[in-house]
Amino acid sequence: VIVQFGGQTALNLAADLEERGVKILGTSLENMDRAEDRDKFEQTLMQLEIPQPKGKTATSVSEAVEIANGIGYLVLVRPSYVLGG
Structure with missing residues (x-):
């Protein structure tokens, strides 16, 4: 599944999908979190x-x-x- 094209709802579902064994293509959950979390993004x-x-x-x-x-x-x-909204 590619979640980057599904807006914020798809990004919010990515962790649950991955936990259920769905392969997330593209940007990893870790890097999506790094981009969405203002503090982590600033540190990066x-x-x-x-x-x-x-x-x-x-x-x-x-x-x-x-x-x-x-x-x-x-x-x-x-x-x-918020990344996709």
């Missing part, structure tokens, strides 16, 4: 010495506004652990 970029824009994680609107004020505008806001 740092290890590979790939520059990235400043960023932080917020769990509320007020926290997001505070972070944006500190980083400076324009900002990109996106949910955590």
Whole structure:
């Protein structure tokens, strides 16, 4: 099964499919997790010495506004652990 073309629902089902013996083609579950998890992705970029824009994680609107004020505008806001949506 290739889950990368099925949107977020397919990506969310990938671990259960693999546990049931379905062969997942393409990107491994480990690397999908590394791309979706903001902290793991940031660590990977740092290890590979790939520059990235400043960023932080917020769990509320007020926290997001505070972070944006500190980083400076324009900002990109996106949910955590979402790759296919």
